[in-house]
Amino acid sequence: MSIDTTSDNNPVERRQRPLEGFHWGDFMRNARQVGSAVLTFMVIGWLIWRGAAAMEYNWQWYRVHPFFYRIVDGEFIWGPLYWGLLETLKLAIVSGILAILIGFITAFARMSNSRGGGLIATWYLEAIRNTPLLVQLFLFYFVLAPIFGIDRFWSGVLCLAFFEGSFAAEIIRGGIQGVDRGQFEASDSVGLTVKNKYRYIIVPQAMPLILPPLTGLLISLIKHSAIVSVIAVSELTTTGLNLISDTFMAFEIWFIIAGIYLVLTISLSMAVGQLEKKMNVARKSNNT
Amino acid sequence: MNPAMNESSHTPPLVEISGLCKWFGEFSALYDINLQVNSGERVVVCGPSGSGKSTMIRCINQLEEHQAGTIKVDGREVMPGMKQIEEVRRDVGMVFQSFNLFPHLTVVENLTIGPIRNKLVSKTEATERAMHYLERVHIAEQADKYPPQLSGGQQQRVAIARSLCLQPKIMLFDEPTSALDPEMIAGVLDVMIELAEGGMTMICVTHEMGFARRVADRIVFMDFGEIVEVAEPETFFNSPRTERAKLFLSQLLGH
Numbered sequence A: 001m002s003i004d005t006t007s008d009n010n011p012v013e014r015r016q017r018p019l020e021g022f023h024w025g026d027f028m029r030n031a032r033q034v035g036s037a038v039l040t041f042m043v044i045g046w047l048i049w050r051g052a053a054a055m056e057y058n059w060q061w062y063r064v065h066p067f068f069y070r071i072v073d074g075e076f077i078w079g080p081l082y083w084g085l086l087e088t089l090k091l092a093i094v095s096g097i098l099a100i101l102i103g104f105i106t107a108f109a110r111m112s113n114s115r116g117g118g119l120i121a122t123w124y125l126e127a128i129r130n131t132p133l134l135v136q137l138f139l140f141y142f143v144l145a146p147i148f149g150i151d152r153f154w155s156g157v158l159c160l161a162f163f164e165g166s167f168a169a170e171i172i173r174g175g176i177q178g179v180d181r182g183q184f185e186a187s188d189s190v191g192l193t194v195k196n197k198y199r200y201i202i203v204p205q206a207m208p209l210i211l212p213p214l215t216g217l218l219i220s221l222i223k224h225s226a227i228v229s230v231i232a233v234s235e236l237t238t239t240g241l242n243l244i245s246d247t248f249m250a251f252e253i254w255f256i257i258a259g260i261y262l263v264l265t266i267s268l269s270m271a272v273g274q275l276e277k278k279m280n281v282a283r284k285s286n287n288t
Numbered sequence B: 001m002n003p004a005m006n007e008s009s010h011t012p013p014l015v016e017i018s019g020l021c022k023w024f025g026e027f028s029a030l031y032d033i034n035l036q037v038n039s040g041e042r043v044v045v046c047g048p049s050g051s052g053k054s055t056m057i058r059c060i061n062q063l064e065e066h067q068a069g070t071i072k073v074d075g076r077e078v079m080p081g082m083k084q085i086e087e088v089r090r091d092v093g094m095v096f097q098s099f100n101l102f103p104h105l106t107v108v109e110n111l112t113i114g115p116i117r118n119k120l121v122s123k124t125e126a127t128e129r130a131m132h133y134l135e136r137v138h139i140a141e142q143a144d145k146y147p148p149q150l151s152g153g154q155q156q157r158v159a160i161a162r163s164l165c166l167q168p169k170i171m172l173f174d175e176p177t178s179a180l181d182p183e184m185i186a187g188v189l190d191v192m193i194e195l196a197e198g199g200m201t202m203i204c205v206t207h208e209m210g211f212a213r214r215v216a217d218r219i220v221f222m223d224f225g226e227i228v229e230v231a232e233p234e235t236f237f238n239s240p241r242t243e244r245a246k247l248f249l250s251q252l253l254g255h
């Protein structure tokens, strides 16, 4: 009844696509684009260098490496930038996980039939969206922290988690609503409970829609984490501020701090890009 | 013709709809629908597009909520927002026009997810049952593929098997062949005929008149959200009582 596509006498299997050769045109186009980018950066770098020279800024790059690590009496000691980076990572990971949890809870509360849940979720989203992050941070640190006895690190974590969680909620809700209505109806028709319907049918299909914007969110979380330096959580930006007040090497240190954030966010988005490629390949081989 | 028919006089109807009304906002999609379907009976529902055929059968397992009237499935009243709706739905298989298979699960997982997650049977038993029904719809060799890898006709037969795995008391079909290429239709209809001949109670929305003549005990003709005419197939096709049915049949045969 059905056409067997795997049998030996299937001519389609024998028509092999030739390997792609080297394209001189493509290569030249890419080379030109990379070249012009490098040139732009060199011009900007030269302008900064000239500007700094005009201000008679005294570059002291040779003093920078102890900020990362020192070796004293043959013993290896991590420097302040390392500890700052570590704290930033800790901050980002903990608040990232919490933000995703808050996002799921809020998204489901908004989609549920429960009036109370929906109202709380809506109020939370409106409050977070319509006040400045800095003010939220002060509220957490100066008002809620003393009441509930939380320290500065956890004030920062919770503030970031609730802030990014409000965006995660909308991403997750969008992904779930992007799943075909027929999937909800089919789950219902085979008698799945609401919980099982979402767990086994809807959320797995929403994930490919949720993941790309959610990783974008995690990247902005790393950047937003710099704001907790105002309550002196000893993360990367705070470390930078402290180093500058000790050494007055503002130019070098801000360049380094920016560079570290850049490396962090770019490598995260490249890792995610690879992951998505793999997921797409897996999906394609399922779907063709 | 069918042993279950004889019992129907003293067993209550499997589906009992009375005074059913359904509005979408201000729009009245169903009005005062009365229909009883006995165990073992096969009912074909037809009517023009937008006449409320889908809406009616979707009310039976509460994919749509009704506002007035009562629906009873196997003696149990189904109501909007009821707690144990899942239990009713397990008794009511449903096959959709657009298949609605779960694309991220293999064919056999599509069939076992209901029985396993509803804790009806163990995993091995569910898999055995799945293979049994896949064989019945002539598609056992596709068990480990994913739905998008199958043709439309194959997908629809998997969807039928998925419903059967819950061993429902009644099967609802909503135009199961109208999204299929012509050469795929026969395979799906064959499966449905086999089901009917096996004694399954069915309510089937379809415009496949050959199928209707062959298996239907009754034809229900709907128009503008009402049941206009109920008759045996021969009577309905050869001498419809109402003008609306005549018009519908002439349009159906006309093209």
Ligand SMILES: Nc1ncnc2c1ncn2[C@@H]1O[C@H](COP(=O)(O)OP(=O)(O)OP(=O)(O)O)[C@@H](O)[C@H]1O
Residues within 6 Å of the ligand: B024, B027, B029, B047, B048, B049, B050, B051, B052, B053, B054, B055, B056
């Ligand atoms: N979710 C909805 N919201 C608003 N109106 C709806 C909705 N679903 C259906 N309707 C309307 O209800 C009426 C009946 O729809 P229904 O799908 O039951 O018709 P049908 O007889 O199955 O038609 P078809 O043969 O085209 O499938 C139509 O006029 C349709 O526009």
Ligand SMILES: [Mg+2]
Residues within 6 Å of the ligand: B053, B054, B055, B174, B175
């Ligand atoms: Mg319809």
